[in-house]
Amino acid sequence: MSGTRRPDKAAVIAISSHVVRGTVGNRAAVFALETLGHPVWSVPTVTLPWHPGHGPSTRIVPPVADFASMMADLERAPWLGEVGAVLTGYFGSPEQIEPTARLVEAVKRANPNALYVLDPVTGDGGRLYQPEETLAGIRDRLVPLADIATPNRFELEFLIGQELSTNAELVEAALSLGPSTVVVTSAFSLLKGGTGNLLVDGRQALLAEHREIARAPHGLGDLTAAVLLARTLSEMPTDKALQTTTAAVYEILARTTTRGADELTLETDTDSLKHPMAMVQMRRLGLPIGDRRA
Numbered sequence: 001m002s003g004t005r006r007p008d009k010a011a012v013i014a015i016s017s018h019v020v021r022g023t024v025g026n027r028a029a030v031f032a033l034e035t036l037g038h039p040v041w042s043v044p045t046v047t048l049p050w051h052p053g054h055g056p057s058t059r060i061v062p063p064v065a066d067f068a069s070m071m072a073d074l075e076r077a078p079w080l081g082e083v084g085a086v087l088t089g090y091f092g093s094p095e096q097i098e099p100t101a102r103l104v105e106a107v108k109r110a111n112p113n114a115l116y117v118l119d120p121v122t123g124d125g126g127r128l129y130q131p132e133e134t135l136a137g138i139r140d141r142l143v144p145l146a147d148i149a150t151p152n153r154f155e156l157e158f159l160i161g162q163e164l165s166t167n168a169e170l171v172e173a174a175l176s177l178g179p180s181t182v183v184v185t186s187a188f189s190l191l192k193g194g195t196g197n198l199l200v201d202g203r204q205a206l207l208a209e210h211r212e213i214a215r216a217p218h219g220l221g222d223l224t225a226a227v228l229l230a231r232t233l234s235e236m237p238t239d240k241a242l243q244t245t246t247a248a249v250y251e252i253l254a255r256t257t258t259r260g261a262d263e264l265t266l267e268t269d270t271d272s273l274k275h276p277m278a279m280v281q282m283r284r285l286g287l288p289i290g291d292r293r294a
Contacts, residue, residue: 010084011039018044024219029226036230046092061092071099075106090121097137118146119225174200205285208246247276
């Protein structure tokens, strides 16, 4: 099509929540992706004044028919070939799952090399905060489409239906989930007082660790998924992508808490997204015998 924009880097469709104040959902993901050079098509699934963790507020969810119509418009957008990835996070209603799945399928038809990154924002700390219908839709409709999934430990437990108490169990669960790459945030750290991100892709299991920071602001999962996607689209080696993603998010978190801020200070820390300096401990864990893929 004449006049079609050809960006230097692939565009990303980011589908998640939008807050007026704060850096969670698409406010975190879009900022990170654009800072790292990617045009973003931002689709809000719900609009809130602030993260619910700050207290009750108005919740604006697009009408079901309107959301479905907008997603159908995107399916036939003349610029769909520019899109190199779709990233999904928090959904405002279960009815948003199927239109999202159809859009992912349309992107993959237009660009067979496009990636779908699923951040299954369904719960944390032992508490599910999505209705059962949304949970089931993510598990049954979106997980099978995903190339990369970034659940936290609790979300992975829900998705596979069992409690996980060791990194070995996390590795087995990640291998059984379906996506070719799974990054489990809040994995079990081998460092005292630490936490980590565990990447499992069938060829290897890599653990990136750093010290845990108490009372962390919200949005770390959203930020991790977006930065990892950008690193992956740049064709960075897997171990380097995990290491620099973990370092960037940790560095921003550490700087945020030093400032005493209650939201991630992304606008101040763009250098941390591009060139993180934080030290991250990398470890290679074993895969179950017979599960190593070619």
